[in-house]
Amino acid sequence: MKSRWSDRDAADSVERYAPRFGEDLALRTYTSRLLGADGDLVLHGGGNTSVKGTRTDVLGKPVGALFVKGSGRDLARIEPEGHPALDLARLRRLRTLPDLADDAMVNELRQGLFDAAAPTPSIETLVHAFLDAKFVDHSHADAILALTNQRHAEELVREALGERVVVLDYIAPGFLLAKATAEALESRPRAEGIVWLRHGLLTWGESARESYERHIDLVTRAERWLEAKGKPRRRAALAEPATSLEAARARWERAAPVLRGALAEATGDSDRPWRPCILLPLIEREVLDFVDRPDARTLAQTPPLTADHLIRTKAFPLWVDDPDLDDLARLREQVARATQRYRENYEAYRARHSARAEGITDPRATDATPRVVLVPGLGAACAGRDARAAGIVRDITAHTLAVKSRIAEIGAYEGLGEPHLFDMEFRPIQLAKVDAVEPPLGGRVAIVTGAAGAIGSGICRVLLEHGAHVAATDLAGERLEELGEELRSEFTDRVLALPLDVTDPGSVAEAFRGVSRAFGGVDLVLANAGAAHVASLASLDLEAFRRLERINTEGTLLVLAEAARHFELQGTGGDIVLVSTKNVFAPGAQFGAYSATKAAAHQIARIASLELAPLDVRVNMVSPDAVFSEGARSSGLWDLVGPDRMKARGLDRAQLEEYYRNRNILKARITATHVANAVLFFATRQTPTTGATMPVDGGLPDATPR
């Protein structure tokens, strides 16, 4: 591993931050990011760093301060404010205590903050406080864990890193670890680092650079030692891989909804019987080689590399034995059985240690859904409440499997014992790092057709605001790309923009596959794509009529048919909402092609509600009156027919909008958000309703569904 230190970047950081935060914190920020930039050192909120300095209190008196990372903050993107300042002397006086419970410790930390509104400091704050060195760096480096998570770990660490480091047996992070670390170092004043077995590495120095480079140096030594040990056997292991990447990826596309369906948690609520997750694939050469190893099952089901990973991955992954990847019905049974067993084992594990976690009623502690599923011939599936959480699980899993297979080359893996695992998994201070509030559409995936238009984009936005993951689909092109960028800038990895031509069965199937590739499956289908044409029946061009038939009628049929096949495969119900139109009930002259083809689409959706009810798939319709625009996005349909309608009625654009407003009894302007709110009503399953139509039209008595 190379030091990423650059004099120039360090100077840039000082120039940027020193005027407000001082040079020390500017450099602390810089080298913290260097640690965070390397996934082999820390992952997502792992690791922590600190610097000691002074702060001036409200009386104008300088006070010794510790600037330490806020709990759960990501080192890769940390800002100076991510290291809140605490009163150092106040923290150090705690060292005389024999023990200090978590809640009391957090209370002390929060009281010691100079800024009462600052983030809660890291669980390892007292370690940093009790050491004398100015800068302290802590990571969970892969190479260090590859040494510490073995039998005879202490000997191996000494052999690899020499006398420069102190080795300390596992102690759960918190007060006792801080105290033990300080004591161990008092007798070894010349040490440059400390290795905590089954946890990680701590280094220090008088400058940010010294502490960081000692860290890199020790990790490099560990890497070299592992490299030297691993070589002979690795050469022998080079053989034809059992599964090719292409085969595994193709299998994922087909099998993902089956896996996702089997992992969904039963809620006991008849309106929302399943709690789905987002499922991301981890299919890489190393991962496939791992799951195809003869000893993979045993090796995979060993404890995690560090207790820090537990809140993300749980203590053990789910292993699927002998999966039948060619027979999806059989695969579903296999995964369902394995998941059931996993849940039972998990409950038993909780019961075995329940005395250690009395009074923990946090729902984050009771969910027994596996986070990592390992499938020979396929790779790993990583589950989370959202794409971000699943992405963290994926990164941790990639590193975990790499370290475990590395250890298997040279020795025997030995992780933390079950009581330690349990303590860390259910520790309130750890659970607090996971989002507690679940949005109404959390874990759900929607596909929206015709998303680049006014109504489609409005629906995407409202679904995203309520926690859904959304695949925005439309014809390939600039409008779709712009929408994708706009939504991603706000909702990041919960957004997917996919090209989809609803008139092409291949394109529809490919879009569903694309969503499965990205999120594991689909729960909500918004059939919204549509087109209009203005002409009297007498002058209607047959080709124009057929074009509308293909988009509005066949398009709806193809999307609903694909949705039906998908929902059957996934086995956890689903929701379909068709964006219909008030014209189905109150058609307009000159609007024959549109009204007739949309009426056919509407009828197809009603048929779907009959056919799909046994699968717990609800199909409903919303029927809006004219929507002209959503923000800066004008309705494509109105761009097309508006001029003709205006001409027909002798109105300009503003007058036309006014005309539509005045024809409803509430005198309401209909917006895309109104339509999206009606979609949301169905998508969140507020009532047991299917095959129904909700008008969104301000009240048009002649368009009341009948």
Ligand code: ZN
């Ligand atoms: Zn740690």
